Amino acid sequence: MNLPEKYLNSMKDMLKDDFDDYLESFNDKRLYGLRVNNLKISTEDFLKISPFKLTPIPWIENGFYYEETDKPAKHPYYYAGLYYIQEPSAMTPANVLPIDEGDVVFDMCAAPGGKSTELAAKLNGTGLLITNDISNSRTKALLKNVEVSGVYNLCVLNEDPAKISGRFTEFFDKVLIDAPCSGEGMFRKDNKLIKAWEQSGPEVYSAIQKSIIIHGAKMLRPGGMMLYSTCTFSSLEDEESIKYLLDNCPDMKLVDIKPYEGFTKGFTDIDNDNKYNLDKCVRIFPHKMHGEGHFVALLKKDNPDDINNAHYTRGSFNTKIPDELKDFLANVSMDIDTKYINIRDNRVYYISRYMADEKGLRIIRNGLLLGELKKNRFEPSQALAMALTMRQYNNCINLSVDDERVVRYLKGETIDVDDFADSKGWALLCVDGYPLGWGKSNGSQLKNKYLAGWRWM
Numbered sequence: 062m063n064l065p066e067k068y069l070n071s072m073k074d075m076l077k078d079d080f081d082d083y084l085e086s087f088n089d090k091r092l093y094g095l096r097v098n099n100l101k102i103s104t105e106d107f108l109k110i111s112p113f114k115l116t117p118i119p120w121i122e123n124g125f126y127y128e129e130t131d132k133p134a135k136h137p138y139y140y141a142g143l144y145y146i147q148e149p150s151a152m153t154p155a156n157v158l159p160i161d162e163g164d165v166v167f168d169m170c171a172a173p174g175g176k177s178t179e180l181a182a183k184l185n186g187t188g189l190l191i192t193n194d195i196s197n198s199r200t201k202a203l204l205k206n207v208e209v210s211g212v213y214n215l216c217v218l219n220e221d222p223a224k225i226s227g228r229f230t231e232f233f234d235k236v237l238i239d240a241p242c243s244g245e246g247m248f249r250k251d252n253k254l255i256k257a258w259e260q261s262g263p264e265v266y267s268a269i270q271k272s273i274i275i276h277g278a279k280m281l282r283p284g285g286m287m288l289y290s291t292c293t294f295s296s297l298e299d300e301e302s303i304k305y306l307l308d309n310c311p312d313m314k315l316v317d318i319k320p321y322e323g324f325t326k327g328f329t330d331i332d333n334d335n336k337y338n339l340d341k342c343v344r345i346f347p348h349k350m351h352g353e354g355h356f357v358a359l360l361k362k363d364n365p366d367d368i369n370n371a372h373y374t375r376g377s378f379n380t381k382i383p384d385e386l387k388d389f390l391a392n393v394s395m396d397i398d399t400k401y402i403n404i405r406d407n408r409v410y411y412i413s414r415y416m417a418d419e420k421g422l423r424i425i426r427n428g429l430l431l432g433e434l435k436k437n438r439f440e441p442s443q444a445l446a447m448a449l450t451m452r453q454y455n456n457c458i459n460l461s462v463d464d465e466r467v468v469r470y471l472k473g474e475t476i477d478v479d480d481f482a483d484s485k486g487w488a489l490l491c492v493d494g495y496p497l498g499w500g501k502s503n504g505s506q507l508k509n510k511y512l513a514g515w516r517w518m
């Protein structure tokens with residue numbers, strides 16, 4: 062491994078006696094992790110059906126190491142959104158940020174969705190998750206990942222945080238900033254990042270982080286909590302960003318993160334009298350824990366006047382619900398308040414009552430796309446299939462994971478369903494009780510309506 066001289070010197074300064082152990086960690090095996098999506102399945106139930114050899118990630122209740130040979134991304138349960146594949150230390154930020162049901166949450170640098178999918182699981186279908194990324198191409202992956210995971214109380218944005226912060230001032234109960242960074246914690250995993258670091262190192266990212274973190278604080282309501290994280294070790298991008306925030310926003314304070322064996326405390330040398338308690342920050346180093354590397358800081362905004370931060374609620378849309386949509390919804394027992402159904406260009410959305418006026422924002426998805434109105438009929442969307450549980454739709458075809466029709470369905474093929482003769486009409490195809498997508502059944506064959514872009518290749 063060819064690490065840049067400048068990087069090695071900065072790590073030597075930081076790690077002192079531990080530096081050799083850090084270098085030695087480059088000889089260790091790469092780590093692979095998956096996180097059970099508790100929005101769809103409890104960890105306990107997943108472990109009962111998991112075909113993989115899993116070892117718990119000790120500081121993440123729903124996180125597990127898997128063996129490289131298991132290939133969990135090529136399994137029907139992955140398509141059912143039962144887990145998300147994520148580097149183990151990257152599971153820490155969303156795990157550490159406390160989320161209460163009903164919270165209005167913002168994930169500012171969210172693509173491809175590793176933290177958002179866990180924040181949504183913690184919301185458990187309540188409140189609202191606004192998830193954003195400045196990169197248009199990356200928001201496409203973000204949308205797919207939140208939809209596969211079954212998240213419906215959401216809005217996906219593709220905006221500059223500077224624009225959002227003017228609009229959503231003191232709006233959020235919780236803000237997560239997984240900042241763009243020089244990626245030093247990913248060097249073991251991906252050699253290409255070393256080259257990128259040489260071109261854009263900590264100095265470049267530090268300026269972006271300083272701007273982002275101030276916008277994050279502005280959007281937080283009094284008493285709200287914010288989590289700042291990076292996958293880099295550089296103090297310039299980590300403690301310096303936090304110090305910059307605390308210098309500029311005196312109402313923000315660092316709070317304790319539940320300790321765990323191997324967590325390394327933040328460095329305090331840039332903070333003269335330790336007035337900011339930078340040691341409350343946490344670093345994960347690969348020579349101390351089985352994770353590639355991360356930095357996390359948890360902060361709270363003061364609420365001196367004990368302001369009761371009631372959530373904004375929007376007016377209803379008063380949309381006339383077409384008969385074909387009514388007929389379809391009669392088969393759905395998900396709790397849908399038709400006051401918040403909005404129809405634009407024949408596409409039907411179920412929008413969160415907590416979402417502010419979206420005009421002027423670059424929106425990738427506002428709410429749950431229920432489906433599309435086509436000449437006197439309604440076609441349900443892939444996102445709706447993923448948001449439903451098997452119990453919430455009254456025409457399901459449930460196949461066992463060993464049934465060869467499951468993979469054929471995921472590949473886009475028409476499948477025989479003679480054994481489900483009563484399934485005529487729109488049917489929700491499920492694997493072991495977990496929805497995969499729609500099909501149109503005539504009682505003997507299921508015409509495939511699985512979203513073409515998501516097919517098993």
Ligand SMILES: C[S@@+](CC[C@H](N)C(=O)[O-])C[C@H]1O[C@@H](n2cnc3c(N)ncnc32)[C@H](O)[C@@H]1O
Nearest residue numbers: 170171172173174175176194195196239240241
């Ligand atoms: C570390 S990655 C986020 C990973 C993501 N949180 C996850 O867990 O899957 C940082 C993201 O920040 C985005 N980004 C870069 N500059 C940004 C900015 N000024 N505002 C918002 N997002 C930005 C990048 O496009 C990138 O997707």
